[in-house]
Amino acid sequence: QKEVEQDPGPLSVPEGAIVSLNCTYSNSAFQYFMWYRQYSRKGPELLMYTYSSGNKEDGRFTAQVDKSSKYISLFIRDSQPSDSATYLCAMSDSQGGSQGNLIFGKGTKLSVKP
Amino acid sequence: NAGVTQTPKFRVLKTGQSMTLLCAQDMNHEYMYWYRQDPGMGLRLIHYSVGEGTTAKGEVPDGYNVSRLKKQNFLLGLESAAPSQTSVYFCASSYPPVGGTDTQYFGPGTRLTVL
Numbered sequence: 001q002k003e004v005e006q007d008p009g010p011l012s013v014p015e016g017a018i019v020s021l022n023c024t025y026s027n028s029a030f031q032y033f034m035w036y037r038q039y040s041r042k043g044p045e046l047l048m049y050t051y052s053s054g055n056k057e058d059g060r061f062t063a064q065v066d067k068s069s070k071y072i073s074l075f076i077r078d079s080q081p082s083d084s085a086t087y088l089c090a091m092s093d094s095q096g097g098s099q100g101n102l103i104f105g106k107g108t109k110l111s112v113k114p
Numbered sequence: 115n116a117g118v119t120q121t122p123k124f125r126v127l128k129t130g131q132s133m134t135l136l137c138a139q140d141m142n143h144e145y146m147y148w149y150r151q152d153p154g155m156g157l158r159l160i161h162y163s164v165g166e167g168t169t170a171k172g173e174v175p176d177g178y179n180v181s182r183l184k185k186q187n188f189l190l191g192l193e194s195a196a197p198s199q200t201s202v203y204f205c206a207s208s209y210p211p212v213g214g215t216d217t218q219y220f221g222p223g224t225r226l227t228v229l
Contacts, residue, residue, distance in 0.1 A: 008154070044157070045219075107156060
């Protein structure tokens, strides 16, 4: 079993829809959870960062972490064509800094149609 | 600030040729990383460095070497390129706070094709 599982999609939605992107993980030591957005032929860029459980909201984006279920989500409200990208979840434990790496999901490709 | 830059952006090699990819960051980050990204495989860590003069192996280090002679630069070398090394290579850097985690900032990528 991979440490981080993410449905690759593709996911296609109409403009204005609410989008839900998800990852599951197996390592209960993970405490830091991130979502990266990657536009076509570009490098990933950090979108949201959450520590431990709970919700975090930033504009149209909400990140949720449920550590009891080992499940994280990214919600996009009022989705726009400019949100079309691949979304990668990433996570690490408290030693992530000293160990020097994050564990990434494979990414979900999202397309928002006008 | 330019952030993380990568040179070159594109390269085509023949099997057996060698090359070096250069990553530079101007954010004074301690940690630097090299990943490869392949369809269906996601981002896989090749090598990383937690400071000037240090390097460590990641998930897929075979066939690659790295050097971190200066804090701002991280070089990835392919001594004898193979078609299996056709990929998009990303460099990243981070400055993890004490007790925190490494939020990584990525470069634009290098597209490498090995014929």
